Amino acid sequence: MKFTTLMASAALALGLAGGAYADGHEKTKVGFVYVGPVGDGGWTYEHDQGRLAVEEEFGDAVETVFVENVAEGPDSERVMTQMALDGADLIFTTSFGYMDPTNNVAAKFPDVKFEHATGYKRLHPNVSTYSARFYEGRAIQGHIAGKMTKTNTIGYIGSFPIPEVIRGINSAYIHAKKVNPDVEFKIIWVYTWFDPAKEADAAKTLIDQGADVVLQHTDSTAPQAAAQEAGGVVTFGQASDMGQYAPFPRVSSIIDDWAPYYIARTRAVMDGTWESKDTWDGIGAGMVGIGDISDAVPADVKEEALAMKAALADGSYHAFTGPLNKQDGSPFLAEGETADDGTLAGMNFYVEGIEGDIPQ
Numbered sequence: 001m002k003f004t005t006l007m008a009s010a011a012l013a014l015g016l017a018g019g020a021y022a023d024g025h026e027k028t029k030v031g032f033v034y035v036g037p038v039g040d041g042g043w044t045y046e047h048d049q050g051r052l053a054v055e056e057e058f059g060d061a062v063e064t065v066f067v068e069n070v071a072e073g074p075d076s077e078r079v080m081t082q083m084a085l086d087g088a089d090l091i092f093t094t095s096f097g098y099m100d101p102t103n104n105v106a107a108k109f110p111d112v113k114f115e116h117a118t119g120y121k122r123l124h125p126n127v128s129t130y131s132a133r134f135y136e137g138r139a140i141q142g143h144i145a146g147k148m149t150k151t152n153t154i155g156y157i158g159s160f161p162i163p164e165v166i167r168g169i170n171s172a173y174i175h176a177k178k179v180n181p182d183v184e185f186k187i188i189w190v191y192t193w194f195d196p197a198k199e200a201d202a203a204k205t206l207i208d209q210g211a212d213v214v215l216q217h218t219d220s221t222a223p224q225a226a227a228q229e230a231g232g233v234v235t236f237g238q239a240s241d242m243g244q245y246a247p248f249p250r251v252s253s254i255i256d257d258w259a260p261y262y263i264a265r266t267r268a269v270m271d272g273t274w275e276s277k278d279t280w281d282g283i284g285a286g287m288v289g290i291g292d293i294s295d296a297v298p299a300d301v302k303e304e305a306l307a308m309k310a311a312l313a314d315g316s317y318h319a320f321t322g323p324l325n326k327q328d329g330s331p332f333l334a335e336g337e338t339a340d341d342g343t344l345a346g347m348n349f350y351v352e353g354i355e356g357d358i359p360q
Contacts, residue, residue: 028090028270030054030262031083032066033076035095036194042219042239043193043256044068047094047117050258057263061270072097077104084109090269092262093117095193096162103127113274115265118164120345125276130261133282134164135344136312137254138171138215139319140290140305141236144252145213146176146183147301148234155206157199157216157223158189161359163347165217170351171319172215175308177353185354186211196222207233224250234296241291252305253291260286280341284313320344325352 032051036044051064065083070076076098083091084105090113093102099119106114106124114124118131145154154176158165169187176183186209188202199218203226206214213234216223221242227233227249235245237253261279268274281287290309293302311317322333327350333339350358 027061027063028058028266029086029088030062030064030266030269031080031088031091032064033070033079033083033091033093033095033098034066034068035070035072035097036219037068038066040194040219041221041242042237044094044219045240046256047092047258050262053259054262054266058266058270062266073101077101080105080114081108084112088112090115090266090274092265096160096164113265113269120278122276122278128265128274128276128278130279131164132256132287133280134254134256134288135167135171135319136282137288137290138168139175139312140308141215141252141254142172142175142177143179143308144236144293144297144301144305145172145215145234146178146180147304148251148297149176149180149183149213151210151212152180152182153184153186153210153212155203155209155211155214156185156187157202157206157214157218158187159193159217160191161189163345166350166358167344167347168217169354170347173354174320174324174351187354187356189359190218192218194219196220199223200226203227204230221245237291243291246292247294248296250294251296252293255289255291257287257289280345282312283309284315326350327352327354 034044038044038048054062055064067079070079072095080091092115094117096118099116099121102114102116103121103123106127110126114127116129119129122129156169173185186206190198190202192198199220200222203214203223207230212232214223214227215236216238219239224235224242224245227235228245233249234251235249237250239256241253241255242250293305318338320339322337323335324333326332329352
């Protein structure tokens with residue numbers, strides 16, 4: 001996309017016409033940068049639900065703006081810069097690949113607060129990072145998948161080989177293997193967050209390879225549709241409930257609930273208490289929701305999954321609990337030992353039993 005075209009569309013989405021402060025008081029302006037379309041049915045949709053929750057919470061005291069379909073890299077840096085120039089007080093950048101651009105722009109606008117989702121770099125005092133412990137939801141999905149597969153082949157659509165995605169694959173595999181020692185994972189990397197055609201092709205390929213359960217770390221509902229068309233294939237909603245495919249093939253989901261965080265951080269800017277920090281919350285804090293487990297799941301499996309959800313929520317169970325080895329057979333966690341956050345945040349290896357290499 002040419003720069004002029006990008007800026008024109010950005011200006012339209014940002015609503016740059018005058019009159020924002022016509023009611024006589026200066027609103028807090030909150031910007032959102034989205035990697036996909038707000039109608040993706042998954043990741044970006046849920047972030048936009050959080051934006052709408054901010055509007056509902058604060059009413060006329062805030063103005064929210066957003067730009068969707070922003071490519072990771074230089075394009076995102078230009079969009080963030082334009083938002084800051086147009087008076088944003090707080091900017092949420094909602095994809096891993098925005099990490100360096102966020103810090104680059106934050107250095108130029110020290111009075112603007114920046115919040116980066118799923119990254120780890122906070123190079124300036126006006127940058128915070130936040131993410132959810134999606135791997136907790138993957139543990140529950142893995143348990144259900146291991147119990148429900150008849151072919152013992154589970155397919156997994158990976159977006160990019162970053163720690164967040166690798167953690168999810170490992171967590172799902174650990175818990176599928178725990179209840180079904182014969183289970184095998186087949187992983188396809190699509191190198192995109194949102195591309196319905198690629199996601200559908202990946203799902204169809206996995207199904208052709210014998211997978212009767214397909215998990216995804218991508219943002220569209222295309223894998224759900226592919227599974228529905230194939231018949232007899234279990235899926236799980238990703239980021240959003242994807243409930244239109246329930247009760248089958250979608251038998252449950254991971255739901256990202258960003259609204260409380262976005263409201264709290266907006267309030268902190270408004271009342272002057274905002275500070276740079278890292279937030280990594282899971283099921284217990286409500287940032288990770290588990291969508292309704294449908295009646296397509298056997299009653300005993302549903303009961304087990306809900307018990308795991310409760311244990312993850314109250315901290316009595318950790319999704320990465322030993323004994324566990326790395327893929328090469330070297331020790332990872334001893335009996336009863338749990339993984340620390342540093343190890344999880346930088347995870348760059350498969351656990352023992354997963355076949356294939358992580359792309360470099």
